[in-house]
Amino acid sequence: MPFFAYTVAFLFLPAGAILVGAFEGKTSGWTLSNVRLLFHHPYIDAYKTSIEISLVTALVGGVAGLFIAYAALRDGTPGWVRSVFTTFSGVAANFGGIPLAFAFIATAGPLGIVTVFLRNHGFDPSAHGFNLFSKTGVELAYLYFQLPLMILVISPAIDGLRREWREAAANLGAKQWQFWWHVGLPVLMPSILGATILLFGNAFAAYATAYSLTSGTVNIVPILIGAYYSGNVLDNPHLAQAMAFGMFVVLAVMMVLYVPLQRRAARWAK
Amino acid sequence: MAYLELQELHRDFGTVKALNGIDIALGEGEFLSLLGPSGCGKTTALRLVAGFDRPDQGRIVVDGKDVTRVSPNRRDMGMVFQAYSLFPNMTARQNVEFGLKIRGRDKAERRKRVDDLLELVGLTHAADRYPHQLSGGMQQRVALARALAIEPRVLLLDEPLSALDAKVRVQLREEIRRIQLELGITTLYVTHDQEEALAISDHVAVMYGGVIEQMGTPAEMYTAPATPFVAEFIGTMNRLEAIVLDGVEGDVEHSGLRLRVDAARGRRNGERVLVLIRPESLELEAATNGAAPNSFTGEVLTQTFLGPVTRLKVSGSGTNLIADLSTARAAALPVGARVVAKIPSEGAKLISLPDDGPGLPVLDPDDQ
Numbered sequence: 021m022p023f024f025a026y027t028v029a030f031l032f033l034p035a036g037a038i039l040v041g042a043f044e045g046k047t048s049g050w051t052l053s054n055v056r057l058l059f060h061h062p063y064i065d066a067y068k069t070s071i072e073i074s075l076v077t078a079l080v081g082g083v084a085g086l087f088i089a090y091a092a093l094r095d096g097t098p099g100w101v102r103s104v105f106t107t108f109s110g111v112a113a114n115f116g117g118i119p120l121a122f123a124f125i126a127t128a129g130p131l132g133i134v135t136v137f138l139r140n141h142g143f144d145p146s147a148h149g150f151n152l153f154s155k156t157g158v159e160l161a162y163l164y165f166q167l168p169l170m171i172l173v174i175s176p177a178i179d180g181l182r183r184e185w186r187e188a189a190a191n192l193g194a195k196q197w198q199f200w201w202h203v204g205l206p207v208l209m210p211s212i213l214g215a216t217i218l219l220f221g222n223a224f225a226a227y228a229t230a231y232s233l234t235s236g237t238v239n240i241v242p243i244l245i246g247a248y249y250s251g252n253v254l255d256n257p258h259l260a261q262a263m264a265f266g267m268f269v270v271l272a273v274m275m276v277l278y279v280p281l282q283r284r285a286a287r288w289a290k
Numbered sequence: 291m292a293y294l295e296l297q298e299l300h301r302d303f304g305t306v307k308a309l310n311g312i313d314i315a316l317g318e319g320e321f322l323s324l325l326g327p328s329g330c331g332k333t334t335a336l337r338l339v340a341g342f343d344r345p346d347q348g349r350i351v352v353d354g355k356d357v358t359r360v361s362p363n364r365r366d367m368g369m370v371f372q373a374y375s376l377f378p379n380m381t382a383r384q385n386v387e388f389g390l391k392i393r394g395r396d397k398a399e400r401r402k403r404v405d406d407l408l409e410l411v412g413l414t415h416a417a418d419r420y421p422h423q424l425s426g427g428m429q430q431r432v433a434l435a436r437a438l439a440i441e442p443r444v445l446l447l448d449e450p451l452s453a454l455d456a457k458v459r460v461q462l463r464e465e466i467r468r469i470q471l472e473l474g475i476t477t478l479y480v481t482h483d484q485e486e487a488l489a490i491s492d493h494v495a496v497m498y499g500g501v502i503e504q505m506g507t508p509a510e511m512y513t514a515p516a517t518p519f520v521a522e523f524i525g526t527m528n529r530l531e532a533i534v535l536d537g538v539e540g541d542v543e544h545s546g547l548r549l550r551v552d553a554a555r556g557r558r559n560g561e562r563v564l565v566l567i568r569p570e571s572l573e574l575e576a577a578t579n580g581a582a583p584n585s586f587t588g589e590v591l592t593q594t595f596l597g598p599v600t601r602l603k604v605s606g607s608g609t610n611l612i613a614d615l616s617t618a619r620a621a622a623l624p625v626g627a628r629v630v631a632k633i634p635s636e637g638a639k640l641i642s643l644p645d646d647g648p649g650l651p652v653l654d655p656d657d658q
C-alpha cells in the first residue's frame with residue numbers, strides 16, 4: 021500500500037498532469053492544437069532526430085556491446101580483465117552530461133587530442149565531414165554510455181550460457197557458428213531485445229549531454245522541452261507538455277513493437 | 291581387438307596432475323565404468339575422449355585410428371552430461387533432432403529416427419515439451435536420446451544420474467544398460483557411485499589421484515580388490531592391519547590376537563598386511579564362556595536395518611567390525627549384547643602394505 025501510494029504520487033500524477041496539460045489551451049478550455057503543432061517544424065524534426073539518434077545508438081551500442089561483453093566474459097579471459105571491465109562499465113554507463121561533453125570536446129573536438137593527432141598524421145576528420153557538434157557527434161558521445169550500459173545489462177545473460185550447451189553442440193557435430201545460430205543467439209534473444217529497448221529509452225530521454233555538446237544546435241525533443249522550461253520562449257507551457265506527451269507515445273509504440281517480439285523470442289522460457 | 295583405446299594419457303592443470311598415465315582398452319560394444327572419488331580425474335579423462343580438451347601426453351585411438359587431435363565436432367561421440375545440458379530453446383524432439391539436422395539428413399529420415407529414439411527412452415508423450423517442462427530424469431532421457439541420435443561410435447556419460455533422486459537413479463541406470471546392450475554401443479561411463487558401477491558395467495576401472503588403481507569385471511573388483519584403496523572404495527569392507535607371524539600356517543597378528551587366514555600362506559614372516567573381510571562373511575554369535583579360535587569378542591554398538599539384512603557395528607579388543615546378518619538373526623543380538631565375531635579363514639583377503647608406509651588413503655565419507 022505505501023508502495024502503491026508512492027507509485028501514484030511520483031509516477032502517475034506527473035504523467036497525468038502532462039496528459040491533461042497537453043490538451044489544454046493557452047488560456048483556457050480543451051484543444052488539440054498543441055498536439056497538432058507537434059507535426060510541424062521544428063517539433064516534428066526534433067522527434068525525427070531524437071528517434072534516429074536513439075535507434076542508431078541503441079542498435080550500434082547493442083550489437084557492439086554484445087560482442088564486447090562476450091569477448092570479456094567467455095572462458096579463457098583472465099579474471100581480472102572481467103572485473104576491470106564490469107567496474108569500468110558501471111562507471112561509464114552513468115557518465116553523461118557536461119563532463120562527458122567536455123571529455124569529447126577535449127578528445128574529438130576541433131582541437132581535441134585525437135583530432136590533432138590524426139591531423140598531424142595526414143588525416144583531417146573535418147575534411148571527411150566529421151563534426152563533433154552535429155548529430156553524428158551526439159551519437160558518438162551517446163555511445164560512450166550506451167555501450168557500457170549494454171555490457172552491464174547483457175552480462176548476466178551471457179554468463180547464463182552454459183558450457184555444456186556449447187560442448188553438447190560441438191559433440192553433436194555443430195561448428196561454432198551453428199551453435200550460435202541455433203542455440204546461443206536464440207537463448208540470448210529475449211535479453212538482447214530487452215536491453216536494446218532499454219538503450220533506446222535511455223538515449224531518447226537523455227538531455228544534458230547533447231545540450232552541452234551542441235549548445236542546442238542539434239534539436240532533440242528533450243532540449244526543446246528544456247528550452248520552454250528554462251524560460252526563454254515561455255509562451256505556451258502546454259506545448260511543452262504536449263511534447264512530453266509525444267515522447268510517451270513514441271515509447272508506447274516501441275513497447276507495442278517490443279512485447280510481441282519478446283514473447284516470441286522467449287516462448288521456450290518459463 | 292580393442293575398439294577404444296586410451297594410451298598413457300597425461301593431463302596437468304598447473305601443478306595438479308589430473309591424469310597421470312591412464313591406459314584403457316575397451317572392446318567394441320563393451321561398457322566400462324570409470325569409478326573414483328571426487329577430483330580423481332574421471333571427468334578429465336572423459337573430456338579428453340570427447341575432444342573438449344587435449345592431453346599433454348598420450349593418444350586416444352578409436353577403431354585403430356588416432357583421434358587425439360581431431361576436433362570434437364568431427365569425432366562422432368555421443369556425450370551425456372551430468373545435468374542441464376539440453377538446449378533450453380528447443381523441445382525434446384528438437385534437441386534429439388539437432389545432430390541429424392547439423393548432419394543435413396532429410397526431414398522424413400530425421401522424423402522417423404527421432405520418433406524411434408523417443409520411444410526407446412519412453413518419452414513419446416513428452417516430445418513437444420521444452421526442457422524446463424521436463425523432470426530431471428526425463429531431461430536425462432532426452433539427453434541420452436540426443437547423444438544416440440547421431441549413431442556415435444562411442445557413448446560417453448559423465449555422472450548422468452548424480453543429480454537425480456535414488457529411485458529414478460536405479461531405474462534409469464538399468465535402462466541405460468538395456469539400451470546400451472540393445473544397440474551394442476561401446477560406452478564409457480563415469481560415476482563415483484560404486485554400486486552403480488558394479489550394477490551395470492562389463493568392466494570397472496577404479497581411479498585415484500589421476501591413475502587407475504585396478505581394472506576388472508565387477509565380480510573381480512568386489513571379490514579381489516588389489517589395493518587398499520580399491521578395497522575401501524568398492525563395497526563395505528572390514529580392514530584389519532596385521533603382521534604375518536607364520537607364513538607357512540597362515541597366521542597373522544592383529545592387536546594382540548592371533549588369526550589364521552588362508553591367504554597369508556606363503557607370505558614373508560613380519561610382513562605388514564591388510565586383512566579384508568566383507569561384512570557378510572563375518573559370523574556373529576552370542577558370546578559364551580571361553581575364547582573361540584579365530585574370533586573377536588565385543589559388544590554390539592549399533593544396528594542398522596537395511597531390509598533383508600541388518601548391519602551391526604561391533605566393538606571390542608580395540609577393533610571395530612561391521613557385520614551383515616539376516617534381519618531375523620540380528621534380532622537375537624540387540625544393541626549392547628556381548629558377541630563373538632568369527633573370522634572365516636578362507637573368506638578373508640590379504641593385501642600387502644608398504645613396510646613403513648603412510649598406511650591407507652583417507653576417503654571423504656561423501657564419496658561412499
Ligand SMILES: Nc1ncnc2c1ncn2[C@@H]1O[C@H](COP(=O)(O)OP(=O)(O)OP(=O)(O)O)[C@@H](O)[C@H]1O
Pocket residue numbers: 303306307308326327328329330331332333334335482
Ligand atoms: N579446467 C581445469 N583447470 C584446473 N584444474 C582442473 C580443471 N579441470 C579439472 N581440474 C582439476 O583436476 C582434477 C581432476 O578433476 P576432474 O574434474 O577430472 O575430477 P572428477 O573425478 O571428475 O571429480 P568429480 O567427481 O568431482 O566430478 C581436480 O583436482 C580438479 O581440480
Ligand SMILES: [Mg+2]
Pocket residue numbers: 332333334
Ligand atoms: Mg567429474
